Amino acid sequence: MRxxxxxxPGVGWLALFFVVPLAFIFVVSLGSRDELNRITFDHLSxxxxxxxxxxxxxxxxxxxxxxxxLTTVFSLIIGFPIAYWISRYGGRHKVxxxxxxxxxxxxxxxxxxxxWTILLRDNGVVNSLLQAVGVIDQPIILMNTDLSxxxxxxxxxxxxxxxxxFVSIDRLDPNLVAAGRDLYANGRGAxxxxxxxxxxxxxIAAGLLTFIPALxxxxxxxxxxxxxxxxIARNIQDLFLAGRDWPYGAAxxxxxxxxxxxxxxxxxxxxxxxxxGGE
Amino acid sequence: xxxRNRWLTxxxxxVYAFLFAPIVVLILFSFNTARRGLVWRGxxxxxxxxxFANDELLDALAxxxxxxxxxxxxxxxxxxxxxxxxxxxxFRGRGATETLLLVPMLTPEIVMGLALLLFFLQLFDAHxxxxxxxxxxxxxxxxxxxxxxxxxxxxxxxxxxxxxxDLGASAWGxxxxxxxxxxxxxxxAGALLAFSLSFxxxxxxxxxxxxxxxxxxxxxxxxxKFGVSPEINAISTIIVAVTATAILIAWRxxxxxxxxxxxxxETT
Amino acid sequence: MTxxxxxxxxxxxxxxTRYMVERRVTRRYLLERIALVGGAxxxxxxxxxxxxxxxxxxxxxxxxxxxxxxxxxxxxxxxAASEAAASLGPPEAELNILNWVDYLAxxxxxxxxxxxxxxxxxxxxxxxxxxxTRLGDDGGGYDISFPISVDVxxxxxxxxxxxxxxxAMTNIGNLGAEWSDxxxxxxxxxxxxxxxxxxxxxxxxxxxxxxxxxxxKALWDQRWSGHISMLDDYxxxxxxxxxxxxxxxxxxxxxxxxxxxxxLKQQKPLVRVYSTxxxxxxxxxxxxxxxxxxxxxxxxxxxxxxxxxxxxxEGGVKGSDTxxxxxxxxxxxxAQLFINHLxxxxxxxxxxxxxxxxxxxxxxxxxxxxxxxxxxxxxPAAEIVDKLEELLAxxxxxxxxxxxxxxxLKG
Numbered sequence: 001m002r003x004x005x006x007x008x009p010g011v012g013w014l015a016l017f018f019v020v021p022l023a024f025i026f027v028v029s030l031g032s033r034d035e036l037n038r039i040t041f042d043h044l045s046x047x048x049x050x051x052x053x054x055x056x057x058x059x060x061x062x063x064x065x066x067x068x069x070l071t072t073v074f075s076l077i078i079g080f081p082i083a084y085w086i087s088r089y090g091g092r093h094k095v096x097x098x099x100x101x102x103x104x105x106x107x108x109x110x111x112x113x114x115x116w117t118i119l120l121r122d123n124g125v126v127n128s129l130l131q132a133v134g135v136i137d138q139p140i141i142l143m144n145t146d147l148s149x150x151x152x153x154x155x156x157x158x159x160x161x162x163x164x165x166f167v168s169i170d171r172l173d174p175n176l177v178a179a180g181r182d183l184y185a186n187g188r189g190a191x192x193x194x195x196x197x198x199x200x201x202x203x204i205a206a207g208l209l210t211f212i213p214a215l216x217x218x219x220x221x222x223x224x225x226x227x228x229x230x231x232i233a234r235n236i237q238d239l240f241l242a243g244r245d246w247p248y249g250a251a252x253x254x255x256x257x258x259x260x261x262x263x264x265x266x267x268x269x270x271x272x273x274x275x276x277g278g279e
Numbered sequence: 280x281x282x283r284n285r286w287l288t289x290x291x292x293x294v295y296a297f298l299f300a301p302i303v304v305l306i307l308f309s310f311n312t313a314r315r316g317l318v319w320r321g322x323x324x325x326x327x328x329x330x331f332a333n334d335e336l337l338d339a340l341a342x343x344x345x346x347x348x349x350x351x352x353x354x355x356x357x358x359x360x361x362x363x364x365x366x367x368x369x370f371r372g373r374g375a376t377e378t379l380l381l382v383p384m385l386t387p388e389i390v391m392g393l394a395l396l397l398f399f400l401q402l403f404d405a406h407x408x409x410x411x412x413x414x415x416x417x418x419x420x421x422x423x424x425x426x427x428x429x430x431x432x433x434x435x436x437x438x439x440x441x442x443x444x445d446l447g448a449s450a451w452g453x454x455x456x457x458x459x460x461x462x463x464x465x466x467x468a469g470a471l472l473a474f475s476l477s478f479x480x481x482x483x484x485x486x487x488x489x490x491x492x493x494x495x496x497x498x499x500x501x502x503x504k505f506g507v508s509p510e511i512n513a514i515s516t517i518i519v520a521v522t523a524t525a526i527l528i529a530w531r532x533x534x535x536x537x538x539x540x541x542x543x544x545e546t547t
Numbered sequence: 548m549t550x551x552x553x554x555x556x557x558x559x560x561x562x563x564t565r566y567m568v569e570r571r572v573t574r575r576y577l578l579e580r581i582a583l584v585g586g587a588x589x590x591x592x593x594x595x596x597x598x599x600x601x602x603x604x605x606x607x608x609x610x611x612x613x614x615x616x617x618x619x620x621x622x623x624x625x626x627a628a629s630e631a632a633a634s635l636g637p638p639e640a641e642l643n644i645l646n647w648v649d650y651l652a653x654x655x656x657x658x659x660x661x662x663x664x665x666x667x668x669x670x671x672x673x674x675x676x677x678x679x680t681r682l683g684d685d686g687g688g689y690d691i692s693f694p695i696s697v698d699v700x701x702x703x704x705x706x707x708x709x710x711x712x713x714x715a716m717t718n719i720g721n722l723g724a725e726w727s728d729x730x731x732x733x734x735x736x737x738x739x740x741x742x743x744x745x746x747x748x749x750x751x752x753x754x755x756x757x758x759x760x761x762x763x764k765a766l767w768d769q770r771w772s773g774h775i776s777m778l779d780d781y782x783x784x785x786x787x788x789x790x791x792x793x794x795x796x797x798x799x800x801x802x803x804x805x806x807x808x809x810x811l812k813q814q815k816p817l818v819r820v821y822s823t824x825x826x827x828x829x830x831x832x833x834x835x836x837x838x839x840x841x842x843x844x845x846x847x848x849x850x851x852x853x854x855x856x857x858x859x860x861e862g863g864v865k866g867s868d869t870x871x872x873x874x875x876x877x878x879x880x881x882a883q884l885f886i887n888h889l890x891x892x893x894x895x896x897x898x899x900x901x902x903x904x905x906x907x908x909x910x911x912x913x914x915x916x917x918x919x920x921x922x923x924x925x926x927p928a929a930e931i932v933d934k935l936e937e938l939l940a941x942x943x944x945x946x947x948x949x950x951x952x953x954x955x956l957k958g
């Protein structure tokens with residue numbers, strides 16, 4: 001009952017300002033266009049959905065999943081130790097250290113990305129360093145590759161990983177970890193059997209907050225990527241804007257959302273079941 | 280133990296270096312003489328005074344902060360309640376609520392942006408405005424806050440608050456002195472994420488901002504056509520510098536010594 | 548059919564420009580003539596604050612612009628202005644513009660604000676498609692924006708664009724003759740041309756060694772593999788490729804489109820990036836030769852002074868922006884006055900000098916930096932212009948054919 005009171009304002013907000021607007025776009029996805037490219041609803045149909053199941057979108061869809069998955073994995077691997085460090089050794093400076101993680105992101109996205117270009121281009125800082133050290137003779141192509149895209153995405157989404165991880169690790173009772181270390185006689189055992197299961201809600205949250213927005217990212221692949229880095233979100237954007245075809249774009253958007261939602265819910269259920277089993 | 284600490288600290292410094300590497304470049308290039316492009320041409324301070332004469336840019340900055348502050352406050356409150364409620368309650372419809380929370384995050388930005396545009400246009404004949412941006416930003420921020428708070432609250436013992444109430448605390452008192460301190464780090468983390476989401480949003484913003492509602496990202500992306508000038512680096516540098524100074528002062532004044540200093544164990 | 552006419556007009560333009568530059572036709576003379584044509588000199592109230600911008604206009608061209616006698620210009624300018632105003636009601640207190648960043652010179656806006664006591668509010672977009680979405684069916688609360696010429700007929704048919712009040716367009720005579728009756732808007736009834744441009748190939752001569760390239764085939768040259776860029780714009784990319792194949796840049800023939808797609812697929816392994824942000828990709832040094840919008844060349848040359856641009860010998864693409872006001876414009880009088888203001892010779896020149904795009908304004912040429920006028924890539928010779936093809940607004944079904952192939956190419 002009190003749960004409902006807690007949920008009501010947020011659910012009400014999302015129902016009014018998200019579900020209702022989304023319903024508008026759903027109706028659009030059933031419509032068609034007249035000769036002046038205006039949307040008409042004379043005969044609603046699922047034609048746009050049939051059209052959107054086009055194998056032409058498969059490569060970009062698979063690429064988006066690959067980028068998002070790699071971004072999530074790298075972000076978790078990079079993010080967990082630092083979240084742990086802030087929580088355990090941050091002492092009185094925890095909030096300060098957290099804000100420092102966020103500070104770079106209060107600049108402009110575009111300018112940060114340009115800065116990466118300056119670092120990664122053929123004659124950039126990274127290539128110069130590598131050449132100076134003697135690792136390479138000729139500049140290697142770093143920009144406009146999968147590497148630069150994933151690096152840019154990991155950079156961009158790292159705070160979305162670190163913050164929820166920190167929040168969860170910070171809840172961890174150090175006595176439990178100490179007990180675990182006694183029990184398993186080494187740090188690794190304690191980590192696998194105590195720390196990891198107890199922080200699993202945070203890891204799941206961090207994974208969600210990284211994977212889902214990463215799946216929808218098309219600006220990073222556009223700005224740091226090359227000829228072969230287009231993502232599905234870019235296709236959708238192109239249908240809406242360059243194609244000026246809202247019904248078609250909306251249909252592809254809803255298909256993507258449905259697939260992602262089902263995948264996410266299945267993954268969540270599996271993960272949570274394991275967590276429950278672990279506790 | 281100490282060994283591990285040192286190793287971890289070194290690692291942490293590396294991650295901070297990674298996070299700040301492009302920011303160092305960004306700050307450096309705010310002193311570049313070249314009007315556009317990515318090549319260093321020489322040192323100048325000119326962009327800073329120019330920036331303060333650029334009314335459009337300053338207006339955009341003001342709108343950005345105005346939108347971000349409202350979005351952060353409202354979405355943090357709504358999202359925290361939502362996260363707390365979800366974590367605590369086992370009731371019918373939890374799955375549906377959870378799904379409702381996920382969908383805004385996995386909605387392509389262009390779909391959300393145009394959905395809100397259509398919504399305001401059809402129902403209110405509104406062509407975009409700062410309040411419309413508040414609504415839009417709050418809407419895409421709520422889920423992020425809720426997911427973070429929920430992750431923290433999930434492992435929290437709900438009986439704590441009940442115990443406090445049994446001991447005579449009012450509902451508000453129990454929340455204020457028991458629950459809130461426990462979830463506060465998550466609330467802060469959620470607010471920080473919401474701020475950076477709102478501050479950098481482009482796609483949803485462009486379709487919901489009306490006359491006089493151009494935010495900083497709109498101005499900056501609009502400048503790509505003719506080359507983005509170091510003024511943008513300069514304004515970013517100032518934001519970072521002001522924030523860093525404010526944080527430092529607050530820190531020296533002891534502002535961040537919250538209950539989160541030590542992990543709160545379930546006092547058993 | 549208009550092509551033949553265009554050539555002679557361009558010739559005429561060039562002749563006229565040369566004449567004006569050689570004979571040092573002064574701004575005063577020109578303005579007096581404009582005022583005479585307007586026929587309202589005697590009635591003109593002399594607005595005190597008006598047109599201080601004239602003297603500060605076009606800083607980048609300050610070395611080139613002829614010195615002008617102060618004093619007489621404001622009177623004549625305001626004469627034309629008040630005449631424009633007379634045919635409308637009084638201007639409203641505000642004017643909302645939806646625009647690219649830096650697409651209007653500051654002094655142009657200040658001059659307008661001072662002259663009519665109107666506060667100009669600008670908002671920004673980063674792609675034209677975003678602009679169209681925000682304008683919606685009636686302008687979305689904006690008074691002024693800059694649709695591409697090819698999209699004008701559709702917007703007129705949908706009732707988005709508000710017809711111009713011809714009586715208020717006192718400066719319309721400044722337009723070059725070839726712009727007085729454009730195909731997309733006969734008689735400039737709804738819009739006024741703003742700027743026009745070409746698309747071609749730009750390269751860094753330090754990297755692209757050997758004979759200077761002249762064909763768009765240079766973008767398929769194995770030697771520059773990994774350092775070639777193409778615009779991230781399907782109509783431009785297919786346009787260039789179709790022209791190279793000897794077809795129309797606006798073909799509706801799917802077999803020709805397939806042929807172009809095949810050629811682009813062969814090119815893709817050589818391509819470093821598809822991007823419209825060529826100022827960044829070129830100056831970063833990663834791209835040596837690329838498909839670019841002609842005017843960007845100047846921005847790139849600030850970093851790479853030797854950077855070269857050419858219109859492919861097979862032919863190139865041209866386009867133009869218009870200025871329009873909208874059916875839901877909240878400040879219609881100010882909007883009409885502003886469009887007329889942009890037609891002013893000095894204002895048009897100030898804009899060209901800022902952004903390096905040629906305007907359609909014949910009278911403006913006196914005030915334009917001669918370096919821009921003499922640049923064959925911005926102000927091309929007639930035989931080049933002859934080969935330029937304008938990208939058209941495609942029918943829905945044709946657009947889908949293009950976009951499907953574009954998606955396949957980039958997938």
